[in-house]
């Protein structure tokens with residue numbers, strides 16, 4: 001039997017929203033398994049600091065700023081990645097945000113902002129990267145969804161709609177791109193400690209409720225996503241496509 005490897009030596013990975021939180025943790029994980037990294041985000045200083053930290057860990061990495069909601073910037077980003085490294089093998093489509101409000105208080109602008117970053121941005125990046133991956137006849141696309149793509153929860157109108165959309169896009173793209181040797185999967189994290197959730201998790205009552213709702217009885221860490229992202233980025237997952245892998249301490253299984 002041919003035993004495929006988890007190693008990513010020689011592979012080029014683009015991580016959107018890679019300057020902090022889940023994206024940075026995933027970039028570290030892919031880098032430690034041998035991938036060469038491109039980090040992108042809007043905040044240049046944070047992005048360059050993230051790349052400096054990766055380099056300290058002996059990971060080859062470069063920072064290119066990009067707002068994922070702007071098609072021209074997205075196309076320029078993909079061109080820069082290919083110009084710099086010669087290929088684009090792994091995409092972690094991670095940039096995202098949230099505005100939590102009761103349904104009756106959601107402004108039209110809240111809805112537009114969340115859907116534009118989380119869903120349109122993910123689509124634009126996925127489309128531009130797919131064009132390059134089709135040329136290479138190889139690619140691994142990992143869309144970062146959420147447990148809220150699967151389950152409902154109060155105050156998450158816009159966010160849950162965006163993440164449900166991501167799960168559906170994942171299945172559509174998986175079928176379209178399979179003939180080009182490209183797998184497409186989603187990771188749906190549960191609550192993970194990051195800058196995005198810092199304030200939300202600062203309320204002890206809410207934290208207790210989350211812990212009690214989770215089979216593993218703890219909040220997740222970015223390190224909990226290392227195994228899942230490396231698996232989906234490597235050739236060990238060659239026969240896995242169109243799947244939603246919830247990494248949530250059992251939340252969605254309850």
Ligand SMILES: NC(=O)c1ccc[n+]([C@@H]2O[C@H](COP(=O)([O-])OP(=O)(O)OC[C@H]3O[C@@H](n4cnc5c(N)ncnc54)[C@H](OP(=O)(O)O)[C@@H]3O)[C@@H](O)[C@H]2O)c1
Pocket residue numbers: 016017018019020021022023040041042043044046066067068069094095096097117121144145146147188189190191192193194195196197
């Ligand atoms: N933390 C959790 O509990 C959790 C749970 C489930 C799913 N997720 C998902 O995981 C992903 C990362 O979340 P996180 O908690 O790590 O968030 P975070 O700490 O707030 O990081 C978000 C990243 O996305 C970037 N970003 C935001 N808007 C962007 C845009 N328009 N263009 C380019 N980059 C943009 C940010 O950089 P700039 O602001 O500088 O652009 C930053 O690098 C998101 O998709 C989120 O929905 C998180």
